[in-house]
Amino acid sequence: MIHGFRVRIMNNSPLLSIRNLTITFPQPGGKTVYPVVCGLDLDLYSGQTMGLAGESGSGKSLSALAILGMVPNPGSVSGSIKFRGQELIGLSTPEYQSLRGSKIAIVFQDPSTALNPVLTIEEQLVETLLQHKTLTRTEARCQAIESLKKVDIPSPEKRLGNYPHQLSGGMKQRVLIAMALSCEPDILILDEPTTALDVTIQAQILDIVELIQRMNNTSILLISHDLSIISEISDSMSVMYSGYRVESGKTETIINSPKHPYTSGLIHSIPKLNEYKTRLSTIPGSQPNPAERPGGCPFHPRCSNVIQACRIQYPDYIIENEHGFACWNPKDSV
Ligand SMILES: Nc1ncnc2c1ncn2[C@@H]1O[C@H](COP(=O)(O)OP(=O)(O)OP(=O)(O)O)[C@@H](O)[C@H]1O
Ligand SMILES: [Mg+2]
Numbered sequence: 001m002i003h004g005f006r007v008r009i010m011n012n013s014p015l016l017s018i019r020n021l022t023i024t025f026p027q028p029g030g031k032t033v034y035p036v037v038c039g040l041d042l043d044l045y046s047g048q049t050m051g052l053a054g055e056s057g058s059g060k061s062l063s064a065l066a067i068l069g070m071v072p073n074p075g076s077v078s079g080s081i082k083f084r085g086q087e088l089i090g091l092s093t094p095e096y097q098s099l100r101g102s103k104i105a106i107v108f109q110d111p112s113t114a115l116n117p118v119l120t121i122e123e124q125l126v127e128t129l130l131q132h133k134t135l136t137r138t139e140a141r142c143q144a145i146e147s148l149k150k151v152d153i154p155s156p157e158k159r160l161g162n163y164p165h166q167l168s169g170g171m172k173q174r175v176l177i178a179m180a181l182s183c184e185p186d187i188l189i190l191d192e193p194t195t196a197l198d199v200t201i202q203a204q205i206l207d208i209v210e211l212i213q214r215m216n217n218t219s220i221l222l223i224s225h226d227l228s229i230i231s232e233i234s235d236s237m238s239v240m241y242s243g244y245r246v247e248s249g250k251t252e253t254i255i256n257s258p259k260h261p262y263t264s265g266l267i268h269s270i271p272k273l274n275e276y277k278t279r280l281s282t283i284p285g286s287q288p289n290p291a292e293r294p295g296g297c298p299f300h301p302r303c304s305n306v307i308q309a310c311r312i313q314y315p316d317y318i319i320e321n322e323h324g325f326a327c328w329n330p331k332d333s334v
Pocket of ligand 1: 055072
């Protein structure tokens with residue numbers, strides 16, 4: 001269900017600026033490489049929540065990992081990622097370590113594997129704090145309790161003694177958000193923060209994220225394949241397809257008048273409460289394997305607006321009134 005939109009005034013220089021980010025992997029067993037993220041541009045402003053949408057395999061998580069220098073081997077990263085004007089690509093491991101957690105924090109996609117099963121929540125939270133801050137153990141424990149309170153965990157003192165398996169999925173996700181926020185990062189990256197959770201818990205997590213964003217003015221990069229979640233709490237959004245950014249702009253503009261047929265298809269596949277349908281709309285076909293992309297626009301075999309040019313050349317990224325899209329035959333409105 002799509003809720004109200006948020007609009008905030010941004011100042012001019014982005015906190016995080018990504019240009020022409022390209023991530024390649026070698027072909028299995030072969031000498032050639034193929035790109036899984038292709039020339040991505042993104043700007044995240046201070047205090048802004050930006051959504052990154054796209055079907056499974058479109059390159060969302062790898063783009064997030066690239067920000068923190070965590071693309072797995074043998075992946076190769078090129079382009080530019082600037083945080084407060086400083087280039088991140090090429091930083092040394094200790095430089096990345098001092099950035100991770102304290103300046104830019106991430107909650108990884110799979111909460112069940114993100115917590116260490118053999119350590120209590122206290123051990124994990126306190127350790128994170130001690131790594132990044134000059135605190136005594138007692139001070140770190142008090143801060144850990146405060147962090148758990150911020151994400152609405154009842155009886156936080158008691159929860160500190162729990163092991164991850166003693167927590168529900170929603171509770172684990174809150175602990176991970178608390179952990180990510182404990183060092184007061186400027187940017188919080190949430191990769192599919194609500195995917196494994198039921199709808200009520202999803203709503204609670206989104207409320208917490210919104211509250212934290214407002215209280216701390218944290219910039220948030222919210223990654224989700226679910227446009228209804230992105231439309232609920234993001235100011236701006238970008239849509240990825242097969243490694244490419246296909247559309248970007250203010251969330252309200254994109255949801256109300258998408259230009260790219262792929263974005264339009266994603267919007268039409270969102271269930272609406274006031275509409276009875278026996279089956280939801282889907283986009284026919286599936287995203288190509290990045291090693292076997294068709295020529296031209298990789299969406300063309302699935303596109304209802306396809307024209308000859310789409311089969312031949314990838315379209316330029318056009319930006320009109322802050323609304324950007326890469327399409328030879330865009331939609332005028334939904
Ligand atoms: N370690 C790796 N080696 C080779 N290819 C990879 C590796 N990790 C990811 N890929 C490929 O890169 C592409 C993008 O992956 P990524 O995990 O960024 O997608 P995603 O948009 O986050 O998808 P999901 O919604 O499923 O999380 C996929 O085609 C994936 O198979
Ligand atoms: Mg992912």
